[in-house]
Amino acid sequence: MKTVDLELANSSRRDFLQQTSAGAGALVLASFWGADANAQQSVSKPTAGAAFTPSALIKIDTDGSVTLISKQPEIGQGIKTSLPMVIAEELEVNWKDVKIVQGDLNPAYGSQFAGGSLSTPLNYDEFLKLGALARTMLIEAAAQSWKVAATECYAEKSKVFHKASKRQASYASLVSKAASLPVPDVKTVKLKDPAKYSLIGSRIGGVDNADIVTGKPLFGIDVKLPGMLYAVYEKCPAFGGKVVSANLEAIKALPGVRDAFIIEGTNNLNGLMPGVAIIAESTWASFSARKQLKVVWDEGKVVNESWDDFSAKAMAASKQTGAINLRKDGDVNAALASAAKTVEASYSYPFISHASIEPQNCTAWYKPEDGSLEMWVPTQNPAAGQAIVTNILKIPKEKITLHMTRSGGGFGRRLSADYVIEAAAIAMKVKAPVKLTWSREDDMRHDHYRAGGFHFLRGGVDAKGKLTAWHNHFLTFANRVTRDGKSILQPGSGASLSGDEFPGRWVENCLLEQTPMETGVPMGPWRAPGSNVFAWVFHSFIDELAHAANRDPLEFRLEILGDKDVMQGTGERGQPYNVNRMRNVLKMVAEKSGWGKRQFPRGQGQGIAFHFSHRGYIAEVAEVTVSKEGQLKVDRVVVVTDIGSQIVNMSGAENQVQGSVIDGISTLMFPELDIQRGRIVQGNFGEYGLLRMPDSPTKIDVHFLKSNFPVTGLGEPAFPPLAPAVCNAIFAATGKRVRQLPLSRNDLRWS
Structure with missing residues (x-):
């Protein structure tokens, strides 16, 4: 090859x-x-x-x-x-x-x-x-x-x-x-x-x-052009801030620096953020000069935001009326009042970063003689990069050549084009090939984040242990945007609950509500948007209800699904939800994992979960060991996927599932971002934990269940069920329920 x-x-x-x-x-x-x-x-x-x-x-x-x-x-x-x-x-x-x-x-x-x-x-x-x-x-x-x-x-x-x-x-x-x-x-x-x-x-x-x-140049960060210069771009630490002044003359006098200037920008979350550009003869020279940059900022109103304040607001709002009604079937309050057993719980998760290994970068070359722009970009959405340059810098799209390089990770971050417009704007002033490279701190503190969220849930089961009531009040985050001349609150990508989300139409008495909380923190798609957190919330709480009903968690889930073949329009993004396909992967994962066939000693346990995400039907069983001191080890994860009639590349497909499991464990266990004074506190991996090899699962078993349906993708579907499967296994092992992410915030010790 x-x-x-x-x-x-x-x-x-x-x-x-x-x-x-x-x-x-x-x-x-x-x-x-x-x-x-x-x-x-x-x-x-x-x-x-x-x-x-x-x-x-x-x-x-x-x-x-x-x-x-x-x-x-x-x-x-x-x-x-x-x-x-x-x-x-x-x-x-x-x-x-x-x-x-x-x-x-x-x-x-x-x-x-x-x-x-x-x-x-x-x-x-x-x-x-x-x-x-x-x-x-x-x-x-x-x-x-x-x-x-x-x-x-x-x-x-x-x-x-x-x-x-x-x-x-x-x-x-x-x-x-x-x-x-x-x-x-x-x-x-x-x-x-x-x-x-x-x-x-x-x-x-x-x-x-x-x-x-072998280290050959494939990635955006590898691009080199004759006569190329190197840029860094300093933005306000607080989201939405702008430059008042900067010591530009002092920076220009530093060794290797060619220029330094202010870019006013559009101060729009989807535009060109204001900042200070430093142009130098090497990456080292530009990064070194940046350490001596002194900027006076107008930090704006977002400086008043903090995570602690959001948590307090969410708790207060959960007790108030006026939420947006997404779904209302039956009478939830009456069903809860007559239920044999009820469970109430609150679940929360923080903002997190994409943290791709290759930070954002873009090489741009503006040629004033014909007004053309050539760019080399590690991107998930090249057309968005072209469009933002045309819209803001007024360069016609036919004058823009965009080369796609391989990306060192994306997870949704590179669907945005903020780093592209920054490089293009700098190149227009420099009029020479210039590579913009974000530092790790830039990447973490100016990300488009997975939104945090708060879920306040109530559920009830009848005397036979059947689920009869489900209420979820979701407190989410939203940015204020202007649409059709009106100012509205737009929830972040993946931060809006659908009325069709499982177990919506499957429960006779169901109330789904949503309350947006305004923020200036930028948000964007993060691997399996929405599903990556909703699966954890829903299938953890379903597990709580199964145990309250003294039911087998697998049997309880199969009963909720019922026996209808297809429930039109009940899946994510308008995709029909095929109940039979989900039942099949659940049954197969139970078989492959030996569900219910072993007695685990205290400190060990199995957990099960499933989710329909990005057209894929996935069920997972996790087996864990938790020491008395609270140390978690994921021993085995069994995954069964139905992504249609063909697996194109078996090697690549297994790699995607295994990667989803490992990424899922990492995201469950460690990462979180704190917001103080309108800015992200964490700046590098020393403060933002990710999974290390000793914490990886000992074994990942991957099985593909082919079905007579169109072929679909696999980059995201296997991610969502991992977190609830592991958390449900932790409960089975210790009796401790995980309701707050990351897992590192929970005390898993038992005696």
Whole structure:
């Protein structure tokens, strides 16, 4: 397997991108992804020795080598490997002959982003068609050369065969002929029988693995250009503050410093934040100069906010009326009054950072001679970067070239483009290639955070132990924004409860309420937004009710789910919730974990949880040991996933599930951010804990339950059930219920 290194002046790479954008592929992609009409070009006539480019994502050279464009951002989810595998499967090529090129932002490619575990479901079917389209044209080329019917031929391992005569022709020998053929209607293309897949479902190592472990330049932070300068950008420690003055002349006089200036910015959470830029000849020089920077700030009104105040407000608001009613079925108060047993509990969790290993960075090069801007960005959403530059700096999008580099982690943070607009604004003043690099403190103190939250719950069960009442009053955080000329409170990403959230429609008497608390703290999507905390709250409280009813937690959950096949509109983001699929993964995880078949000694226990997240049905069982001194060890986690009819890359899929489990344990145990005087207190990993190797689970068992449903993604679904499964296991082991995150705030000692 070959990959293309990050070469910033790679003429062959640029030539390929230009060729494929201007060829037949733009027309093909337009029908698949709704590509920009301006990107659609007429099919160019083939020239002698020309490569075969049936789409903007595929090129086969006359030597038989196959180049595939990976159009989606690669942030560690493995999409740069798995999506080309889908094309290669239908194209019938040898994987060893394939090389992958990371695509730039290009309207010919259609949608390009990595978020919501959507890269696979939005592209899988169309990539199959792309591969089949190219294969069909190659078969047709061979058939015409042999003067036989195309139906008498088939393709396999980069060759076309004629069944009757046993003639064969390599793809390399067919390139020129195939390039001269008209592109057929994609509706006439016949796809392979999935039972005959040889690549999809196999184990393929990541195409960048060798380059990563040998330190080759793949990431945004690796970008180097001739004559490049290095920038840092100091923003107000308190959110929403702006610059009054700074010692710019003193900074400019420091060794290696080229310039220092104030950027007024828009002071908008989704715009360009005000700050002071320092431009130097090296990263070291810019970071060193920053230590001597003295800024007088107007800190604004957010300086009055603190986490302790929010906690007090939430407690007071939980006892008041006036909450937003999200769902009201039956009579919760009457059901609770008549319940055989009731449980009340409050759950809370803090703001946390994305804490990706590679801090935010962007290299930008503004060329005043033609008003163009070229950028190299580790991004999840390149179009957002282009749009914010156009909107604020007024550079037309056709004048912006955006190269996507590999990202050293994203988790939703790189869906935002604040670091992109900062680099672009600096580049316009510098008029030279300039790399903006955030420090770790920048990254942690100017993140777009996962919002904290407070849930006040009541539940009741009848004399038979059946759940009869559920009440959740959710105190969430919201930013004040202007929409359609009106000032409104907009809850943070993943910080708004849906009336369809489980166990909403499953409980006869259900009341779901939400009260927003205004904050100036910026919030954004964080891995499995909403689900990452809601699963912990819901399935921990369900566990409380199961134990109060003296019921087996698995049996209790299956009873709540009921036996209806599909409850339309009850899933997240409008996706239908298939009860049968969830019941199946629950039953399978019970079987694979040996649920209820062992007696655990005091200090050890099993916990179970499930969640529907990002179109994936996931159930998990955690087994833990808690010492008398309160030290937790996660011994084993068993995961069963249903993400549809195919696992594209078994190696990558297992990696995603294992990574979700480890990240889930880390997020459960350690990270939290304190807010004081409108700013984040923690600044680096010494103050912001993450999982270390000794705390990782001893064993993670991953099982995939294939179902006859569309293929979906796996970057997020396995994350949410981990925290409740572990916390429920802790209760089984110690009798102690975890209702506050992180786990480090809880005393797990027992005797």
